[in-house]
Structures are given as C-alpha cells and as structure tokens.
Amino acid sequence: MSHNHSELADKFASNVERMKWHDKALWFVRVKRDNQAKSLDEWEELRNTADKIKSHTLAHLDEYLEQFEKNALARGIRVHWAKDAKEHNEIVLDLLRSHNAKMIVKSKSMLTEECHLNPYLEEHGIEVVDTDLGERIVQLRNEPPSHIVLPAIHLKKEDVGTTFEKFLNTQKGNSDPTYLTRAARAHLREKFVSADAAMTGVNFAIAETGGIVVCTNEGNADLGASLPKLHIACMGIEKIIPRLKDLSIFTRLLARSATGQPVTTYTSHYHGAVEGGEMHVVIVDNGRTKILADKRYVKSLQCIRCGACLNTCPIYRRSGGYSYGYVIPGPIGSTLAPSRDLKKYYSLPFACSLCFSCSNVCPVKVDLADQLYLKRQDVVDAGYLSPVKHNALKMATWLMCRPKLMDFAGFMARKMVPLLPRALVYSKFNLWGKNRELPPFPKNSFKELYKAKKGIK
Amino acid sequence: MSSREAILNAIKEAKPLNNESALPEVNILHTTYDDLDAKFATTLAGVGGNAVHLDSLTAVDSYIKEHYKEATVIVSTVEGLSTNTKELGATDDPHTLKDVDLAIIKGEFAVAENGAVWIKEADARHRALYFITQKLMIIVPKGEIVHSMHEAYTRVNFGDKDVFGLFISGPSKTADIEQSLVIGAHGATEACVVFL
DSSP states (O other): OOOOHHHHHHHHHTSHHHHHHHHHHHHHHHHHHHHHHHTOTTHHHHHHHHHHHHHHHHHTHHHHHHHHHHHHHHTTOEEEEESSHHHHHHHHHHHHHHTTOOEEEEOOOHHHHHTTHHHHHHHTTOEEEEOSHHHHHHHHTTOOOSSSSOTTTTSOHHHHHHHHHHHHOOOTTOOOHHHHHHHHHHHHHHHHHHOSEEEEOOSEEETTTTEEEEEESSOHHHHHHHSSSEEEEEEEGGGEESOGGGHHHHHHHHHHHHTSOSSOSEEEEEOSOSTTOEEEEEEEOTTHHHHHTOTTTGGGGGOOOOOHHHHHOHHHHHHOGGGGOSSSOHHHHHHHHHHHOTTTTTTGGGSOOOOOHHHHHOTTOOOHHHHHHHHHHHHHHTTOSOHHHHHHHHHHHHHHTOHHHHHHHHHHHHHHGGGSOHHHHTSTTOSTTSSSOOOOOOSSOHHHHHHHHHTOO | OOHHHHHHHHHHHHSOSSOOOOOOOSOOOOOOOSOHHHHHHHHHHHTTOEEEEOSSHHHHHHHHHHHOTTOOOEEEOSTTOSOOOBOGGGOSOGGGGGGOSEEEEEOSEEETTTTEEEEOOTTOSOTTHHHHSSEEEEEEOTTOEESSHHHHHHSOOOOTTOOEEEEEOSSOEEOTTTTOOEEOSSSOSEEEEEEO
C-alpha cells in the first residue's frame, strides 16, 4: 500500500493552532542548536572532520566491523549478525528465552522500531517497557514515536496528563511537567529494579576497543543496563567508528545538534557486562548494504540520528512526524524510506521545498536536499508520480522547449487569468493555489522587463 | 553461508571504492578558555549541576552534613570520608542499592566546555550506583580540568580489564513533556562536582 504525505499532512495541519504550536516548539530547539553552533568557531571544521571520518569508515566498513567483532569478543562481549529485521528479532527473542526473561527494560533505539521488535516480543509473551520518558508516553498511548529524539513532541502536556491519569493513577487534571515526570520516575524505577534484562541502542561502536557508547539525558539506558545480568545492544552496521578518539568529534556535535546542549548528561562507554552478567551486541544489515551500493545515497548512512534536520525542516514542523508514515520522519526519513521501498514511500521526496536547510544543519554533512532531488527523479522514472502532477510537469516541459509559444502563453495568461471566474482558476488542477492566493498578474513578463532594462530590442 | 559472511560479503561488493581518504586528525584547533574553573562552573550550572572547591576530606564531610541533611543512606567510593553509611562492595546484588540517597564517587578530570566529568572506577563493583542514587557527588582532584573533548579523549583509554567508563554532565534531565526542562529523570536529581 502506498502512502501519501500531503494527505496526512493535511490532516495534521487542519488543527491550525496545534500545527503552529508544533512548528514553534521545534523552532525553539533549532534556535538552541544555533546558539551552540555559533558559540564554537570550529563548528564547520567539526562537521568536516565528522564527514571525513564517516565516509572513510563506510569505504572500509567490512574491515572495521571485523575489527570491532574481534576486540569485542576478546572482552567477552558476544556478537551476533542479522541480515534483516526477522533475524534480528529472532536473535533477541532467543537470548531473552535462554535467560528466562519475562520483562525487559528498553532504551531508545530507532533500529528496534524499524524491526518492529516490541510487538514481536509481546506476541511471544515478553513484557517490553520503554524507559525513555517520551517513548513510555507514546507506548502507553499505543502510538509510535513522532520524532527520533523527542518521541512525544506531537503531544501537549494535557494529553500526557490524561494518559498518566489512566495508567499511572496521577491526580486528575494535573498536567504539570515536573509532577508528571516525577510520577514516571517512580513508575519506571519499579520496572528498572524488577527487569530480567535490558536492551539499548548504540550511538557509536568503537572498532579499536570493541566497546559501544550510548548517550542519554535521562539515565534510562544507563540505569537499565546496570542492574540485570543480561544487556543486549542492537546496532545497524553503520554505527561503527574507527577510533576511541573519534568520539571527541561526535560527542561535541551530537547533543549540540540534537537539543542544543553542550553534551548529553550521560555518555556511557560499555566495554563489558556487569559483574556475573552477559553483554551481547547484535549487528544488523536490514537493507543498509543496498544503500551502501548506491553512491548517490550512500551518505545517508553517515546519519547519527540527532534530529537536527527534522527540527529545521519547514515541512516537518508543519506536518508532524506521522505524516511521513515511516519510523524515521523528516528529511533523513524522506531519503531512507524510499531507499527501502520506493513505491510505498514515493511521496516523501516531495515533502520538501528544496530549501537546503537540512543539508546545512546536518552535523555529518549528509547531502539531504540533493538526495531528495535525486529521489524525485527515481520516482518519476519508476512511474509512481500521481497523474495530475506528472501531466502538469510534462506539459510545462513541452511548453518550455518552445520559446515563442511560451512567450505567447505567458502573454495570454497575463491578459486572461485576471478575467477568469475564480472557480476556474482555483480548480482542483491548481495544486499551488489550494491554500494560497495567486499573486496579482504583472503587465509585462520578466523577459520584457529584462530587455527593457538592458535596452535590448 | 552464515549471516555474518553474507553481510560482510555484501559490504565488500557494495562499499564505495573510490574513497582512499585517510582518517583525519581529530585534535583540531578549538575554542579554549581563559579561566577553566569559571567556565566549568558556569557550564555545569547551565545544565543543572553545581561546582564547589573544598580543601580537605573533613571539609567534604561537613559540606555533606550541611547540604544533604535528608540523606540517610550514603555510599562513597572515595576513601577517608566519615559520612559513609553503606559499603558498595559488600553486596553482590546492585539492586540493593535502590535505597541510596547520596553517592560520592571519584572523577578523573573535568571538561570545561560541557560541564562533564570522566569517571572510570576500576574498584567500584556496581556501576548502577552512578544512576540509581538519588543525588550524586563527584570528587575531582584540583587542577584536573581540560578545555574540550579533544583533550579529554587523549586521556580516555580502555585497557583489557576496563569494562565501563562514562562522562556525566550534571543531573539527569528530560524535556519530553512539551519541551519543558525537568531536572531529575531516571538518574540522579542533583549533581555536585567537588574539586579537592
């Protein structure tokens, strides 16, 4: 089934007040990011260096993964490989079953969202508790996250208050963020101390040392993984970095880009299990080698999931995470999703005004806007574009290839359109005019004005 | 063919071949600060923590008595404090630390640019202490402070026996409800860095 961004965006934007609030909330994060970036003269050099490290790593990805595995094994960390989501889920379930785990605490991992791990484990009788506050909120509401760093950004505090009233027995009508956060802290502490196993994502896996790094503000991954005897960390193949010291670049960029903080509260370097415990790392492909093979899109594998491109995107801010219909929304999702399934996600590359803001804020210099421009061409080549848009573009191409006719058409339009009845001008074929007024038509064309100014006859 | 081989083979076939660029130097020219202690204190305050300078372990004991009056269960990995009420190494099970009100731990050095402290205690049996405690105090030797993460990572290493190390910058926090910053998410609700 294919998915239409603009239809879902319409739905989100129909609540104008909520849409404007969402826009402002994310812009606030973007401004905080700008302040951090501007406070460092070396910001662009950090981005350049991060880009170089990531592109070098992708060119030697097999070598670094093998090096990571060798060093992790030497430390007693078990390493598993999964070709796809199914194999990933089966590995995790097997591990949990072999430890007789009934309830697990889990910190944020976009990979496990991508693999639909939670429903799979629940079907097999395992209780999964998401421990990031935003993720716990959406989990209780049975919703997916709408942002990769701020999972509940689509909700207002009153929504959270109602949800907690129902599930955590908080006071009716109390939607004070501090009160609600304390309630979640108490509720999740109970889960932390009774969990049989912990799962985390991976921000960085270090080839040189065989360890992994997880960054959080809440301390949920950290508390979760330090109590039970079993810790399973899941990572995509692109999470590898070559050297421990490469973290000096990435830790400076990640939180500043994500939330405008100088660093996350916790930057935990796991190089082995807790006393008497086991640590496992699952390395997952699930379509990534396909992207690696396409040099037009390979840089999308450099992404460190900071969310800066979402916060800056004028479309994301006004259409919300759910309008993308993919686990990762925003500009980065709009290239990753069609790389996975072009037909299903054909509309996402068009959820973009090509303003290039995403490319400019990306801390690892993923060429996002360029990729979306190329993806549009893939969509047209594959014949997935809607007939209205496709035919309009074909007619425009035909006309623009005939300058005399183009001039004449322009002349006629300037004369005729102002005289036409509104119903005809704003018909369903005028997609541009759907929510906008056309500007007044000028007397002369640009070409005429240009010639007159230059004195060309 | 195992999945491991399948993935590695797929990467070998797919990886971009025209990229011969070497790994770049990471210790790039970066912002430095005239007064490291002042910068650290300001940054830490900005992320919800506080920094103090004390002269002796006795002064630390008095500071604790004065500022953590409500704390009844106190665990310290720092030798020579009299305020300790519970031994970290005495328990096999980190779950028993759930009643800890205050943990006092050793930091190796502080980072001025972001208010973080590097912690890697080879002798601390349970890393859970850092996160499960209600309030956290980190003792850092006076003068052990660097400008940035570039310098920090020249001092970070993982030997064969090292299993865990981390940077902590302030108390745990979240802004997941309407972007309102709340100090005290799942980890410590207060974080004090003492230079001693």
